[in-house]
Amino acid sequence: MRTNLFSVGGLVLVLLAIFVTRQVFFTVNETDQVIITQFGEYKRTIQLPGLALKIPFLQTVNRFDRRILTSDAPKAEYLTQDKKRLVADPVTRWRISDPLLFYKTVRDESGARARLDDLVLSELRREVASHNFDLVIGGKRETIMDNVAKSGREKAKEFGIEVVDVRIKRADLPQEVQMSVFQRMQAEREREAKRYRSEGEEESAKLKAETDKQRTIVLATAKQDAEKLRGEGDGTATRVYAEAYGKDSEFYAFVRSLQAYEQFLGKRSTLVLPADSDLFRYLSSPQPRTNTAAAVRVAR
């Protein structure tokens, strides 16, 4: 029976020791930061991880996250300076920098999110309202978000919150505006398609015209050269003829005339010959005549 009592007492002792140890020692995780309160009264903040001590039973450990946290504000419509509507949902990254202040002002993360979202929304509304739509979408988006983060950072300090950054996750047009954008895009593309086709026609017409021009020039140049060549040929021939025939122009006229008669007196010609012409002088008499001039009359 004695051993039984001993073992029960030992067990109770061990359990008690564990309980007290857990009341005295506690761990602060890498992801945690802690404030110690004594009956609700703030005592100290521990932001470094490791083993820590507190007075058992009297002091309470309040844990907060030390990591960077997210707050994703709901989608909302914003109005830009040029009165265009924009749907955006900002995302805020933040961390608890002063757990006591945080605990006092917003209590927990969901409280902090509500405050942060309000804050960021109003800052963003202000920034967007002072910029044109295209700048919000494109060129100045970073600057705008930096400004929002900067003023948000300033204001979030009073909640013990450090704002890392604020970003617009999505920035879109309202649904009904989207349709008109699609229509505009369609019209733009149709115009572009038309332009391409017309450019093709233009280019083609240019090429064809240029081709026709080239062909005309090539042929004309050839003809020009051809005429020159022909002229040279004619010239040379004329000179050759003149040189040869100039030696006895009367004889040339005689020979050439004979050739011409041969050429143009064909079957359909009728020749009227006087019976007393030289041609027929031997027809009537074998004696030579004194007059030797031969006369031929031609009629067609």
Add this chain to the structure above:
Amino acid sequence: MSYQNDEPQIPQQVLESIEQANRWIKHHLPKILPLAVGALALLWLASGVYSVNPGHKGVVRTFGKETARTDPGLNFRYPWPFQHVDIVSVEQIRRIEVGFRGTQRVSEEALMLTGDENIVDAQIVVQYRVADPSKYLFRLRDPEAALLAATEVALRSTVGSMTIDQVMIEERAKVQADARLFIQRLMDAYESGLVITEVKLQAADPPDAVRDAFHDVVRAREDKEKVINVAKGYQADILPKARGEAEKILREAEGYQQERVLLAQGEAARFLSVLAEYEKAREVTRDRLHLETIEKILPDIDKVIIGGDVNQRLLPLLPLTTPGAASLLNPRGATAATPVK
């Protein structure tokens, strides 16, 4: 002990064996207890042995504070409540998809505004790995969700600063590079411990509502090329032909030139030869040439030989004997008179 009324239900045998075991334990307890405690302690210690696979890192926390990193292999830590280990793969390339999941498009993620206020349908894949396991584990809550959001932020920001044509065609590489830098910058600011290894623009297309119009632009561009090619074909067809024709014209002209010169030279030579002979016997040659010519001409043609005064006797003959004149007056032909042969 008042509720022991129920006990008789338990069979006597069982009660006996419990009693027996009790006695046995009481008898042996002093010997068994240290053994049992020792075995438990050993088991507890043995539960501290863990292995780290290749490409992984172990991060050891002692009382919540990071105290060591362990490499692949068999390692030891003091088990709960002293130490805790997280094992993270630092070489595995992980990926997230924005704008689609698998084969399913996610419209609200994919549709985004471009700088020229068009809407483009973009899908992106981000590949990343854990570079700093401590940061990955302890500095940012839910790094994957943060990466997803950062990717959307970066992609929309990048696309928002470009025109739709740049995004879809001309500057795809730049979209990827810019988005990658942007995502990395954000993830560094969030102390995520992640390294972005690659950003791939999976698709950058026109939204469904205007897809046809965009495709028609592509077709129009092809049409343009086609028409131009046809014109080039025309050029390639016409110009060589024209050059050939030009060559032909030139050769013909050259031929003509040569022909003329040669003919002239020939005729001149012929004339000169005849002339040379003629000069030796002028009268005879003249008569001979004359008679030879007439001899050649006369057999084939109609001849009218008139004695006496030609001028007076010719007149009555003319209308009858001139076929040319007759055919002028009577289209059916000159049948009225038969010429004298």
